Amino acid sequence: MSKNCDMIKDLLPLYADDICSEESRKAVEEHIKSCPDCKVELEKLGKNVVVSPQKDANVLKRIKKRLRIEKIVVSIISIMAVCGILLYGLVYFINEYESMDMEKYKILENVSVSEHDNAVWLDIKGYAASFDIDVLTLSDTNGKHLGIDDDFDSEKKNGYGITLKQRKIDDFTFNPIGSLKSFEMKIFDLDEKKDMMKVFYYDDINNKEYILWERD
Numbered sequence: 001m002s003k004n005c006d007m008i009k010d011l012l013p014l015y016a017d018d019i020c021s022e023e024s025r026k027a028v029e030e031h032i033k034s035c036p037d038c039k040v041e042l043e044k045l046g047k048n049v050v051v052s053p054q055k056d057a058n059v060l061k062r063i064k065k066r067l068r069i070e071k072i073v074v075s076i077i078s079i080m081a082v083c084g085i086l087l088y089g090l091v092y093f094i095n096e097y098e099s100m101d102m103e104k105y106k107i108l109e110n111v112s113v114s115e116h117d118n119a120v121w122l123d124i125k126g127y128a129a130s131f132d133i134d135v136l137t138l139s140d141t142n143g144k145h146l147g148i149d150d151d152f153d154s155e156k157k158n159g160y161g162i163t164l165k166q167r168k169i170d171d172f173t174f175n176p177i178g179s180l181k182s183f184e185m186k187i188f189d190l191d192e193k194k195d196m197m198k199v200f201y202y203d204d205i206n207n208k209e210y211i212l213w214e215r216d
């Protein structure tokens with residue numbers, strides 16, 4: 001009887017009761033293939049294995065407890081992952097800006113440019129006035145549209161393009177009846193910006209310009 005046999009003999013009652021670890025189970029099965037003594041021992045145990053009931057219950061209790069904790073941990077991780085994804089989606093949705101639908105919000109009816117007090121003014125009314133002007137683009141003499149922050153050749157810039165943007169979420173609060181406010185803002189003084197030749201609404205979805213004002 002080898003040293004190994006002593007170890008296996010200790011495992012046999014657990015093996016017979018099916019409560020040993022996967023590793024132990026493999027060790028026992030591997031061993032009894034080549035050890036008739038232990039095999040006989042195991043057969044002797046059969047269903048009438050003598051294990052103190054208290055010990056048996058404790059082992060099972062511990063296994064059950066471990067499984068319960070694992071389940072709780074997996075649940076918590078899953079819930080946190082789902083919450084994280086939802087939060088990310090919500091923040092993305094709230095902060096995402098998009099160009100306003102020109103037809104739906106009657107942009108060309110509600111956005112106009114006037115000239116008075118030696119300056120050019122932007123007038124916005126209706127629903128469009130609920131939003132800040134998100135983008136004022138500039139175009140150069142080649143008609144190329146430039147973002148307000150882009151570097152541009154001041155010799156070439158000759159027009160202001162206006163594009164109204166709204167947050168995606170604002171679409172859900174669309175209420176044309178309740179949108180009665182309007183505002184006017186100065187775009188530039190005529191004497192100061194002598195190279196500014198036009199103001200246009202720039203539909204950046206269809207890449208179209210709608211002229212709102214041109215210098216005489």
Ligand SMILES: [Zn+2]
Binds near residue numbers: 008
């Ligand atoms: Zn053996």
